[in-house]
Amino acid sequence: MDLAGRHVLVAGAGVTGKSVVPVLRELGARVTVTDGNAERLAELDGLGAELVPGLAEPPAGTDLVVTSPGWRPASPLLAAAAGAGVEVIGDVELAWRVGRLRERPPVWLVVTGTNGKTTTVGMLESILRAAGLDAVACGNVGYAVLDAVRAGHEVLAVELSSFQLHWSSTLAPAASVVLNLAEDHIDWHGSMAEYAAAKGRAHHRSAVVVHNADDAWSAAIAGEHAPAEARRVGFQLDVPRAGELGVVEELLVDRAFVADPASSAEELATLADVRPSGPHNVANALAAAALARAYGVDAGAIAKGLRDYQPAPHRAAEVAEVGGVRYVNDSKATNPHAAAGSLRAHPSVVWIAGGLLKGASVDELVSSVAGRLRGVVLLGADSPVIAAALARHAPDVPVNSLVPGDDEPMTTAVSAASAMARPGDVVLLAPAAASLDMFRNYGERGDAFAAAVRVLRDGAGESSHGGG
DSSP states (O other): OOOTTOEEEEEOOSHHHHHHHHHHHHTTOEEEEEOSOHHHHHTTTTSSOEEOTTOSSOOTTOOEEEEOTTSOTTSHHHHHHHHTTOEEEEHHHHHHHHHHTSSSOOEEEEEESSSSHHHHHHHHHHHHHHTTOOEEEEETTSSOHHHHHHTTOSEEEEEOOHHHHHTOSSOOOSEEEEOOOOSOOHHHHSSHHHHHHHHHTTTTTOSEEEEETTOHHHHHHHHHHSOTTSEEEEEOSSSOOTTEEEEETTEEEESSSSSOTTTOOEEEEEGGGOSSOSHHHHHHHHHHHHHHHHTTOOHHHHHHHHHHOOOOTTSSEEEEEETTEEEEEOTTOOSHHHHHHHHTTOSSEEEEEOSBOTTOOOHHHHHHHGGGEEEEEEOSTTHHHHHHHHHHHOTTSOEEEOOTTOSSHHHHHHHHHHHHOOTTOEEEEOOSSBSTTTSSSHHHHHHHHHHHHHHHHHHHTOOOOSOO
């Protein structure tokens, strides 16, 4: 990491570029930044870097390339760098190397997987803080891990995407978990095997490798990618075996980080401590607890941290109850695997779904939740794909497919769902798809749902029972 006088090319002038350039300059590097968007590139003016739009290959004498995680390995610039023997890393790898330069490097507890990452790192951050530690959630949650390292935090609860992990080569967490794996980002990685391999990089140098014993991919990735010397710890939604965390009646219990795992267990928390509720969030809580226990956190802090945790917006957030029907916003369920977890948390659901499926199949999702569906309201570009799956696997469930081009699609969707629902049901926005065909992001989609529900509530003269 001696970059004094070295020439570093930064690929991408977005959030990553803004975070990376000042650090590289502090390390004495000569920095060039390239981006195809001239306006975004201009925002880095004044940081001491040379700004060059649209480079297709590294300038002569480039010693290192630091790329934004979204850039694909096959992009001309990165392919040219690799062909020339120039090392390409991401901002996460840079953060790891910068942290190693500190007298007391920060401890990394890494969370990845297809779904549940942000909830898990939020729970983990809350648990660590309940233990009195200087901890912060960072990475793919919006607070750049490089900024967290520079701020000097003691422990980092790091959410990492498969893109970020692809560009990480020497990362060595104190503990890591791959929560689950389902079809996603295949267009970027090229295959499910490559997607899994990218997730497995979280384990390559990890001291404690945590896996979800209820998820075949998580268990397989741990088996394939854990170092021989790593400690292996599982978790499951049933009575745990020795060396695992799990659930006994209404309790979360630990049979891994105890004096005698073969014959003893320690109570960590209750199911009532876990919010939002639902099996998938109990699994997230167990994963967070396992990572915290790997760092030596006691049971009392686990329970307090889970109780203190405030769920992020658009993640199974109850907006209101109207006429005995609860309206729940899980707009963050942007793929079928996430939507399945959300749907399974409720026995009787009117499901609002649709958007951009990105090539993902919904047949398994629909067949697994068909018995819970009171009705379905579909909107968005790929609603015909979901409608076809419903016709195959849930032919008796009423389906209302909205007409494309509706000026107020979410208002119409909520009204249609309300007409289908009965007291005791949940109207659930869990789209199983991305939002960009109709909204700027999943947050705007969730806000539109919450606003439509409040209009419905106010018109019915009901009172709210939750936050949006």
